[in-house]
Amino acid sequence: MASNDPIAGVVVGSILCEIKSMMTASDERLLEILERLPKEKIKEPVSSGFTIATVAVQTHPDLIEEVQDCLKVHSEFSIERQVFYDSAQLHFHPYTAAISIVGYAMQNGSQMAVDWYRKIINAQTATVRHSGLVSGLTVNNRIGFSNKISIIPLNEAGDGPQVLAAKQHSLPDVMHGVFGTQFTALAFRDAEYEQSDRLPRPPASHEFIHDADEVLIGCVLNESLAPALTVDWDEFRDPAMRAAENSYGSGGNPQEAPVTWGRVLTEDDVPNIELYLALEERFKKNMRVALTRVGWARRKKSAANRAIEYSIALEALLSDGRTEITHKISTRAAIILGENADERVNYRKLIKSLYTLRSKAVHGSVVNEVGEGDVVKESERAISKLLVTAAQRGYDFDFDRLDLIAQI
Numbered sequence: 001m002a003s004n005d006p007i008a009g010v011v012v013g014s015i016l017c018e019i020k021s022m023m024t025a026s027d028e029r030l031l032e033i034l035e036r037l038p039k040e041k042i043k044e045p046v047s048s049g050f051t052i053a054t055v056a057v058q059t060h061p062d063l064i065e066e067v068q069d070c071l072k073v074h075s076e077f078s079i080e081r082q083v084f085y086d087s088a089q090l091h092f093h094p095y096t097a098a099i100s101i102v103g104y105a106m107q108n109g110s111q112m113a114v115d116w117y118r119k120i121i122n123a124q125t126a127t128v129r130h131s132g133l134v135s136g137l138t139v140n141n142r143i144g145f146s147n148k149i150s151i152i153p154l155n156e157a158g159d160g161p162q163v164l165a166a167k168q169h170s171l172p173d174v175m176h177g178v179f180g181t182q183f184t185a186l187a188f189r190d191a192e193y194e195q196s197d198r199l200p201r202p203p204a205s206h207e208f209i210h211d212a213d214e215v216l217i218g219c220v221l222n223e224s225l226a227p228a229l230t231v232d233w234d235e236f237r238d239p240a241m242r243a244a245e246n247s248y249g250s251g252g253n254p255q256e257a258p259v260t261w262g263r264v265l266t267e268d269d270v271p272n273i274e275l276y277l278a279l280e281e282r283f284k285k286n287m288r289v290a291l292t293r294v295g296w297a298r299r300k301k302s303a304a305n306r307a308i309e310y311s312i313a314l315e316a317l318l319s320d321g322r323t324e325i326t327h328k329i330s331t332r333a334a335i336i337l338g339e340n341a342d343e344r345v346n347y348r349k350l351i352k353s354l355y356t357l358r359s360k361a362v363h364g365s366v367v368n369e370v371g372e373g374d375v376v377k378e379s380e381r382a383i384s385k386l387l388v389t390a391a392q393r394g395y396d397f398d399f400d401r402l403d404l405i406a407q408i
Contacts, residue, residue, distance in 0.1 A: 027114055030101075033066050034110035037102070056103040057408055067098035077117065085126040085193040087203035088234040092121060096246050113331050120244045122135065127192045130208035131157070132184040132252065133166055136227035136299065137219065137262040143270065146277055147211045148189050151265065157239040158192075162234040167388040168311040186210040187229060216301060218276035220291040221388055222269040226298035227262060234379055275391045282396050289311055289316040290387060296381065303373035304361035310379055311358040314351070320399050328354045334400045336383055347382060354379040 007147045035059065058065065071094040080093045097117065105113035134151060144150045157163045166183050189208050212229050219225040232386040236242045279287060290313040297309035309367050318332045319325055330351035339342030353375045367373070389395070393408075401407045 001052060014269070022146055026077075028115060030067065030074065030077075031069060031072050031110050033063065034102070034105045034113060036063060037110070038107055047107065048223065052168070054097070055177065056099050057108060060106075064098045064102050068094045068100055069266065070102075071097050079121065081197065084155060084196045084199050085128050085236075086191070086234070087205040088126065088128045088193075088199060088236055089199070090120070090241070090244050091246060092267075100244055100246065101178070116240060116243070120241065124195050125192055126241055127190055127196070129160075129188050129190050129235050129237050130205050130232070131160075131186055131188045131210050131235060132209065132229045132232035133183045134182060134187050134216065134227050135230050135262075136216075137225060137265045137282060139265050140183045143265060143267065145215050145270070146274055149186055149187055149208075149211050149215045150189070151215070154184050154186050157188075159239075159247075162233045162235060164233075166231070184231060185227075187215065201211070203366055207243050208232075214277060215273060217291045217295065218273035219265065219269065220295045221272035221276055221384075221391055223384060224263055224298070225265070225269065226295040227265075228295070261297060272388065272391070279391065279394060285386070286316050287391060289313070290390075293381060294380070294387065302367070303369050303376045304367035306376050306380070307354055307357040308361050309396065310376065310383055313383055313387075314354075317386070318397065318399075326352060328353070328399075328403070332397065333382070333386060335402050335406050336397070337386055341366070350379055360391070 005240075015132075040041050052346040077097055078094060082089055082091050101113050104116055108116070133154075136149075139151050139153055142150055142152045142156070152167060153296060154163070162185070166186075168373065189211070191204060209229065209232055212232075216227045216229055219227050229252065233248070235248075238247070255269070276284070276291070293309045293313040293316065297313070300306050300309065314329050315325065318329045320328070329346045333351050334344040334346075334348035337347045357372055357375060361367050397408065
């Protein structure tokens, strides 16, 4: 029940005034220290809190220590905790805060630094971009997909620290085949998250990686595409939030990447990708294995390794056991692909030849790039056609009909 006691009201008012006075005094002391920073600002402001923090520590260590002591008794800024916006996180502590505030003040001035830090520690929501470098294709403009994944040219991906690092390590196209992978595309998804004191399990970033992989697997339904998601990370979309980061990192499997940048992904490729994304999950499971193996095959150099991967792709779609595998798969593939008896005979011979090369490869014999390599290339074209036919069908092949009456 509210009290009408005038004395109580005076006491409460006095306490509030005292709290406000303490806050103002804390800010004034902090500003007094920050005003001793050299007046010249950094000539080229950077968006990475980690980078500017490094400069601050190197140039003003004593002043940072004073700011830290001030923050320890500050009514708002003395907090010590980690906050999460899904898997993106900020760490608040008087020492790290001192570095961040000094760094920000070096770029933007003392008062803006204090106002900025207050805004950051009180931010209840943040937009996070889940990102991943894509190797094995290029794009000329943004292409979006039904699962909310988008792919854009790397040069349109902004100025976050991971993007800048990727640009620095992406070599000119004339050299990429010699020294490594050329990164020219970024897959991403933007989402807004509420602040939390705990990392969610699992974080939405895991879902992003899965969905981005699904798009890239779907790319394999299109001729000569075999992209890979390599390095992934999370970044705040607001540069003010990024400026509060004292470190950043990334993860991924760069060894999965091809060393070439692949062809341009266009809107004409999207229907096949969407066809794969829309598959019923039970059937998609086998398609995922087959497409993944074809993607791996396209990214391998030797005919022997490609023969192994293509054979596994065929088995994912057309095998129902461990007996008479070569006979069953070659016959079933021939029935599906051939439009007449002669074509079916030729397809059956081709798939059997592929399995002969696979057997040589797994038993250590040499598979010649000339001659036998042509069999692998022709098999790839046949398997690519088979994959599109299977995706358009949208459900498992009826092996009884295939085996008994030669009908799909």
